[in-house]
Amino acid sequence: MTPQVLAERSVPRPFQQFFRTEAAGGAMLLVAAVLALAIANSPWAEAYERLWHLPISIAAAGHGLSLTLRQWINDALMAVFFLLVGLEIKRECVAGELAAPRLAALPIAAAVGGMVVPAAIFGAFTFGRPAADGWAIPMATDIAFALGTLSLVAPQAQLSAKVFLSALAIVDDLGAVVVIAFFYSQALSWSALAGVAAILMVLVGMNRAGVRRLSLYLVLGVALWWFVHESGLHATVAGVLLAMTIPTRSRINAAQFSTEVRGLVDEFDRAETGDYLVLTSKGQQEALFAIERASEGVAEPLLRLEHALHTVSAFAVMPLFALANAGVAMTVSVPDPGLAAGTILGLTIGKPVGITLAAWLVVRSGWADLPRGMSWLTLHACGWLGGIGFTMSLFVATLAFAGTPLLDAAKTAVMAGSLIAGGIAAALLRRDRLEYRPSDDAAV
Known part of the structure; x- marks a missing residue:
């Protein structure tokens, strides 16, 4: 190779x-x-x-x-x-x-x-x-x-x-x-710039507080865009x-993610399953959703x-x-x-x-x-x-x-x-x- x-x-x-x-x-x-x-x-x-x-x-x-x-x-x-x-x-x-x-x-x-x-x-x-x-x-x-x-x-x-x-x-x-x-x-509007500063302070505060939900940032981002547009920038x-x-x-590091997912995959394999194309085992479903949450936590x-x-x-x-x-x-x-x-x-x-x-x-x-x-x-x-x-x-x-x-x-x-x-x-x-x-x- x-x-x-x-x-x-x-x-x-x-x-x-x-x-x-x-x-x-x-x-x-x-x-x-x-x-x-x-x-x-x-x-x-x-x-x-x-x-x-x-x-x-x-x-x-x-x-x-x-x-x-x-x-x-x-x-x-x-x-x-x-x-x-x-x-x-x-x-x-x-x-x-x-x-x-x-x-x-x-x-x-x-x-x-x-x-x-x-x-x-x-x-x-x-x-x-x-x-x-x-x-x-x-x-x-x-x-x-x-x-x-x-x-x-x-x-x-x-x-x-x-x-x-x-x-x-x-x-x-x-x-x-x-x-x-x-x-x-263009010429700057100081009132609109104040709005830009206020929203940025909220966004930075959310970051410092550990808020990870992207939808909240994007909603505030729309308001930020409007104030920036009105400000002249x-x-x-x-x-x-x-x-x-x-x-x-990230919420968990790579080592924690690897350990957690390996355990969840073992749970998935041990869970009872059938021959259906969809997952009918509650154990497999729970393991799958837990893997999804872990993936979101490490990214x-x-x-x-x-x-x-x-x-x-x-x-x-x-x-x-x-x-x-x-x-x-x-x-x-x-x-x-x-x-x-x-x-x-x-x-x-x-x-x-x-x-x-x-x-x-x-x-x-x-x-x-x-x-x-x-x-x-x-x-x-x-x-x-x-x-x-x-x-x-x-x-x-x-x-x-x-x-x-x-x-x-x-x-x-x-x-x-x-x-x-x-x-x-x-x-x-x-x-x-x-x-x-x-x-x-x-x-x-």
Whole structure:
């Protein structure tokens, strides 16, 4: 058995499921984006736009909110995506690649380099013009598309490459959240912010008191979203704030769970049973339900919620976002050539150069090590995968240029830059193969 297979089998099953879900979600996202582009450039384009501008209103407790269908997707559904992002960030900081300083140094440095250099390139092309408001567009990485491309082009990719790319994208997402909160929010309402603070205090108190029922957190999360929306901060920030309050402690530890479940399985085997397809033995039923309770006790609330949201985000939220926002009418007119050049070059030059250079500097300085089995060509290929901004870049573009002629130009540039970056990444991955090579271990 090769070390690659041993490494894959040593990885927790939820982590393997994460990679599979992200890869499949990337394929679904691509289908949705292509469909949106096709409809936007077809005779049904006008009906397509009318659909997303359909007003939808809700009212509760004397308060009402009216948004278009596209706004509900961008503000409410995307809050679910950012809740997942927040959960991933918290998990990585508590017990993942970002928990130990030496492990975290490489992806953090690479992510920072991959944000600063693209933003600088964009700024150089748009300085002093309205398009400069979109400086954060090329900073983002679409983790679903990036992991999807990695899985499609290099299905036997080294685990170290997958983990590095995931950690890089998570830090990148954290940067995007900070940018959105501080640079793409409206005038603040202090009364609404007081409501945000009050709900956060309740959520933190529940966490400290050991409340593990996720439904209570989610109900308060809806109220938190409303106050954040009314405060002037972008509503998706509520998802990250809620994630930071979800408990990470389990009720029982792994050793207790193993002992308890082994005893329950023995009880299940000893219980009387029949030949029915359903369990008719009360003893077996009680043992089965006890195993279910034990399973819930060993899985911390953060893990359970993250597991539940991965499928929802990958196969519902993100494809709907792509359908609502990726439909751009292809025209030859370019309102600001600097916007297109800054976005495309930021994604295709800034991302790989920034990621690779920052990683080289932090390894060269001795603050971090190159992961086992990963070559510099592999890391550089991951830098190009980081240039697939798509979802997050489109999201920032909608915040920066909503209601202006620059929006469609920015979207077109994002898709062009992401396509180029993905194509070059695929070529590098095929060249490097990213397969296990004995020489890699010998060199470590």
